[in-house]
Amino acid sequence: MKSVDAHLADILATVRALAPLEVELEQALGTTLAEEVASPVPLPPFDNSAMDGYAVRAADLPGVPVTLPVIDDVAAGSGELRAVGPGHAVRIMTGAPLPAGADAVVPVEWTDGGTATVTIGRAAPPGNAIRRAGEDVQAGEIVLKPGTLIGPPQLGILAGVGRRRVLVRPRPRVVVISTGAELVEPGNPLGPGQIWDSNSYTLAAAVREAGGECFRVGIVGDDAAAFLDQLDAQLVRADLVITSGGVSMGAYEPVKEALSPLGTVRFERVAMQPGMPQGFGVVGDDQVPIFTLPGNPVSSYVSFVLFVRPALRKMQGLPAGPPAPVPARTTAPLRSPQGRRSFLRGILADDGTVAPVHGQGSHQLAALAAANSLIVVPEEVTEVPSGAFVQVIRL
Template sequence: MKTVEQHISDVLRLVEPLPPIELDLLRAHGSVLAEPVTSPVSLPGFDNSSMDGYAVVAADLAGAAEDRPVRLPVVADIPAGDASAAAIRPGHCARIMTGAPMPAGADAVVPVEWTDGGQAEVLIGRAPAPGNAVRRAGEDVREGTTVLEPGVRIGAAEMAVLAAVGRKAVRVHPRPRVVVLSTGAELVEPGSPIGPGQIWESNSYMLTAAAIDAGCAAYRHGFVGDEPEEVLSTLDDVLVQADVIVTTGGVSMGAYDVVKEVLSGLGTVAFDKVAMQPGMPQGAGTVGPSRTPILTLPGNPVSSFVSFQLFVRPALRKLRGLVPAPLPTVHARLAAAVRSPKGRRSYLRAVLAYDGLEGGPAYTARPAVRQGSHQLSALAETNALVVVPEDATELPSGAVVEVLRLPARD
């Protein structure tokens, strides 16, 4: 059987970062920067006050104290956004608001809390150091400085930086468009009545949500039956809206595994058995004239979920222009013994918790009781996958294992 690492490598060879496009700032949120961003100006662009108070000459207040306040005449009011060229002479001060430009001649700001709040003249009971509460021009960013590098995901902080340096739009790798569809004649849309032998379809909802969580624009096409013509027609229909297609079901060895039947005939998709549990049957390749990547996952819900995390998620990261890194890994103590079939790498659902104990890993992993690939309910209770190596058939409670942390649900 094929190794997990080999299948990851084969999947990643199918995808490349999407070509950059220019988007307005808010539309670029969540995308990955495709250009370096430099600041055309210094930030701040001028000396300004970091507090509401009084702009002063610090030397005028050298002896100020609560019991010996210094009285100064107030010669100006300077609000934020004031474009006038205000100035003060020694022995005078100006009332100033947060963000307002410092007047010429002033070298410090006295917070209003140190004063009596006077408007024509003010009593100041503390002596400020030169530079107190003054934001100097360029102390954040110097003109020409690179403020963001390519490959950065644009979140709230990055959005603020882009806007602060005057960018209205930016070049990014767009969110990949992921089309998800399930196959199976037994499937019924949730909310509809079910009959004998039927089940409500859940995989496409799960995978669409997982793709959205991974930073993509995902579209649930729904599900198709077990007729080859219908599957082929559906694939043709969705090509126009897909950067990658993800299917679930119909890839095993059964008589009605229609995805495998249809795509094998095209000769562009390889189907393999990967030495893992759950999720052994896998397929990957391209379809259509534009050679759109298609990743075919097993139909059992847990198999499909684990396959997405191991194989689809890194591919989506690469499409987005990110490093196709695997799930983050920690080491943890097993809170219960586990079993695994020889020759396959098992990925067991577990609850990972920080315990902070000395003398070993700081985490404990408690495997879920229900580990069947059809047992979907345990997914919502777990936050990690315990990795059991191919050469191990059982591990005792207390054994130190590798654990993959699933994406946070918050």
């Protein structure tokens, strides 16, 4: 059998980062920056008030309380030139330009709030409540580097330096196809021998959580020709395809039957539990990567965590590799088959312990839903005593 590490290495050697494209700022969330972004101006662009209050000369407040005449008002966005002379005050709002001559802002809470005159009860040192030009960013300074995942704060600084469009690696477009004559869409009644399709919903959610755009398409029965027709129809909008089911060793395996003759998809046994039957390769004129995952729901999701998520990160231009584990102490003994790396479902607690959930079958979706981690048991280990340290992958 092929090792887990070798299978992931082959996947990452095949998958390529998506080509950059320029998008409007509103479409940039969840994408990866593909250019260096510098600020064309200092931020803030001018000295301004950090609070609602009164712009004054600090030297006019040697002893408090003191009463000063209020000679003007300055609102945020004002473009008029203002000045504060000795012994005067200007009422100022948060974000408003600091008048010439002023070197401090007295917060309104330190005053009586007067409009014609103001009585100040607390002295303000020079620079008080003033945002200096360029104190956040200097003109020409780099604010974001290529490879940055764009979230809300990154969108904020892009807008803050005046960018309307930005060059990014887009979110991968992923098509998810479930196969199996036994599958029925949730909400429809079950017939004899049928089950509701959970895999496509689980995988579609996992794709979105990993930063991709997902297109979940209809169920394909145990018909290789119908599967190929559906696949061909979907490739036009796919950067990556995920299928579940139809890759085991028995009869009625439409995915394996359809793709094996192409010679571009390999079906292999990977030394892992759950999820031993795996397929990966490329399809179509554009060499779109395709993951053919096993049909059991736990096997399918564990395979996504180990193999598909790292591939999606590479497509986004992000660092890609195996999931980073954390150490934990198991609260129960563990068993694992010789020669396979096991990924047991567990509940990782804040105290650094991990408890295996009840129900480790690859079909037991409720147990997976109760878990928040995978307990890793290496290939050469068959038994782990209670209290031993293990490596855990957070879900």
